Amino acid sequence: MARMRLVHTLVVVATLGSMGGAGAANTDPDWPCIQRKVPRLSLGQIWNGPELPATAKDWAKDARVSALVEAVAARRTPIAEAQKEIKDFATSLPPEQVAPKMTMLVQGMFDHMDAERSHVISGISRYAHKQLEMAAQLRKEASEVDALRAKADADPDEVERRTDQLNFATRIFTERVQSLTYVCDVPTIIEQRLYQLSKTVSETLVVKK
Numbered sequence: 001m002a003r004m005r006l007v008h009t010l011v012v013v014a015t016l017g018s019m020g021g022a023g024a025a026n027t028d029p030d031w032p033c034i035q036r037k038v039p040r041l042s043l044g045q046i047w048n049g050p051e052l053p054a055t056a057k058d059w060a061k062d063a064r065v066s067a068l069v070e071a072v073a074a075r076r077t078p079i080a081e082a083q084k085e086i087k088d089f090a091t092s093l094p095p096e097q098v099a100p101k102m103t104m105l106v107q108g109m110f111d112h113m114d115a116e117r118s119h120v121i122s123g124i125s126r127y128a129h130k131q132l133e134m135a136a137q138l139r140k141e142a143s144e145v146d147a148l149r150a151k152a153d154a155d156p157d158e159v160e161r162r163t164d165q166l167n168f169a170t171r172i173f174t175e176r177v178q179s180l181t182y183v184c185d186v187p188t189i190i191e192q193r194l195y196q197l198s199k200t201v202s203e204t205l206v207v208k209k
Contacts, residue, residue: 006066008059010169018156020033028125029132030126030129030132031124032127032128032131032180033180033184038187040118041114041115041194043110045191045195046110046198047106047198048202049103049201049205050099050107050205052103052106055100056103056106056107057106058104059104059105060108062101064101065104065105065121066108066170067188068085068089068105068108069108069109069209070112071085072085073113073116073193075189079193079196081199082193082197083124083196083197085163086197086200087157087200087204089101089105090102090204098204098205102201102205104200106198106201109197109201110198113193113194114194117187120183120186121187122188123183124187127176128180131177131180134173134176138166138169141162141165141166141169142166144162145159148162
């Protein structure tokens, strides 16, 4: 019985831990992170340079700009390397193309990375909703096994089998909770990277003036 109580306690603690962030951050029941949920960014949050012209929205039509957006947005690329790529690109441009191309780059980075960030946020909500369903199922199974163990005529082999299944499911659940801690940081990591890259673009425009 002590073993089962321990398992049940782990389930309850893990469940409360996964749900606590939502109450602290906002009222979305499917948002488990301590960080506040902000589904979409605004350009003003990451760009303090000149107003972007309407032509900046055509960034995807420019092969070089589009390729650079993909390259610098990738989180596997170290930020210093991405910043160097931006500076090298600016240096390679004729003076009259610097402003048009670099503002395209800003718009492209924003569109690409904001979409990526929103996709991650949606995934976190789906993941957390699944966790809540798993927690409810684990509580149900723990109660059933406790009841089985309480029976005088309980089959020891059946009790052991059900206990092992519950312990395994609980371990998977807690591992998912631990993974969620890292995943919750990803939207902030993307936002910070976008800000740093946009700042680098702004600096290239100042240099070229």
